[in-house]
Amino acid sequence: MSVKNVLAVALGIMSAIGGFVDIGDLVFNTQAGAIFGFQLLWVVVIGVVGIIVYSEMCGRVSAVAKRPVFDLVRERTGFGAGLATLIASEIVNLMTCAAEIGGVAICFQLLSGLPYRLLIPLAVIGLAVCSWVLPFRWLERVFGYLGLGLLVFAVAAIKLHPDWGQVAHGFVPGSHSGGSLMVYLYFVVGLLGAAMTPYEVYFYSSGAVEDRWGLKELRLNQVTSIIGYVLGGFLSFALMIVAGALFLPLGISPQFLGTPALAAEHALGQLGLLLALVGILFAVGGAAIETSFAGGYNMAQFFGWRWGKRERPARASRFTLSWLAIFALALLLVMTGYDPVKLTEFSVIFSVVALPLTYLPILLIANDRAYMGSNVNGKLANVLGGLYFLLILVIAVVAIPLMLLTHGGQG
């Protein structure tokens, strides 16, 4: 392997790690840790494997068929089902974007002391300007690398000296002491939803086409994304371990987005706090951009418009207006002052409900020999894809009832 290749892989991994965690992971992993300690770590593993399975399929479809997954949804499922999928995914994209923007505004607030309400439009304008000005790869890189500030949580997790025996037990599903079975199941659903976000696969597959991947680039990227997601999964572990080691014994319920950052401060002082806030800011900000673009991609790909960051904004004007509209609507949603933590919880639970609609076309298209040729799903991809699809069907059905029954995890 040449130096250039190794560098490319390393950079890709770094940006995948920094980009893995978003506001949903932050909220759910921290709350799960604060209530159940380390007992839900096994769920994170399942979630990470799930996103790897479906990202691999999406990337393969995009590289071989040279078209992103959503582009193929309408011709596969017809106008009516395609439009329903579009509407559902746009609602989820919008809610998620709003939640991420709330997170960015809160980070700004903690860093600057300025009022939250003022910082919301600043956050959106900043993100929109970055999206407009930076080329596609640069967006991923900048936000991905700076998101690595989250590594401070891995350090904090170690410094807090948790009972590693208990941590190990957390990787095996077992008891749910600390909360009722219903609340436990709610967090199982939430953690899976936070890991396997729909916008992620849409953005990844459109990005593959933006970058003009062929089969050659595909292999390289599979490696970087798998390693990146696994290491990103370790960040999720760290968040849960930190919460379990610090908040649970102290009985702290992390109702504020700043609470995880305080854990970093507790373990590593002012520097830890700063790194945590910067890491959260860019990881969550990057996710906000991904959701708004996913929204733009989906609209354009359903209607057959020109799309892509490669195009000059005025040439693909409807695509441009679509992603700008997501930012604008998300801004309005956040300005209502609705609690950003609650907004995050809603967005994750609703995206769980939309997951089957998202993942079914991927599974079917990846099996279509006509598009995929010899790169069609092998047995492993189908077994895993099928099992995960059954899983997401189950959680899609129980998600909202669990949320209502447990009052959003409050019990």
Next chain:
Amino acid sequence: MRISELLNREVVTESGLRLGRVHDIRGELAGGRLRITGLCAGKLGVLERYGVGTQGSGGSSEPKVHGHPVIPWERVVRVGTQVVIRD
């Protein structure tokens, strides 16, 4: 008439035997024209609607066909609220 209006119409024989609904229309691409040569009627499986089971036909460089039997257009008597075909 538009194709969307023809799809999903009931197909019956002159003697009243119901053959299901039009789920696709077979055409022939030749000499720059697209002629209609038949109908596919009957039940379409859920997976088939999603393009599975097209027996590998098509590919990114060719259009696709279902593996279903096709009713040749010559058997069509008239197209009204139902499509009536000769027995």
Next chain:
Amino acid sequence: MNKVIDVDIALSILDHQLVDGDGQNCGKVDDLEIAGLDTDSPEIVEIIVGGNAWRSRGLLGRLAARLSGDAVHVPWPEVDSVTSVVTLKRPAAELRLNRGDERWAALVGKVPGS
């Protein structure tokens, strides 16, 4: 094209991507106009794109149609080839496609760097 190719129209053409002569996206095949339905050899004469093409595509389609302008009718002879996409011979602008992008380009163009 001297070959004769069989094609299932709803599967392979309807709702597929339209690409113009320059390789640019220019909408989807929203519907197709049939002529000669009462003869022995009806044929597809037009591709209908955008706008109120969706009025016969179900309830959501009718809703979408109300929010759009007029559809564009592309005569079938404008088609160059049918693969997984339908490729046209001429650029979109000559066929009055992608007017939506042109309509909004003025607004988007106001921002520097567009």
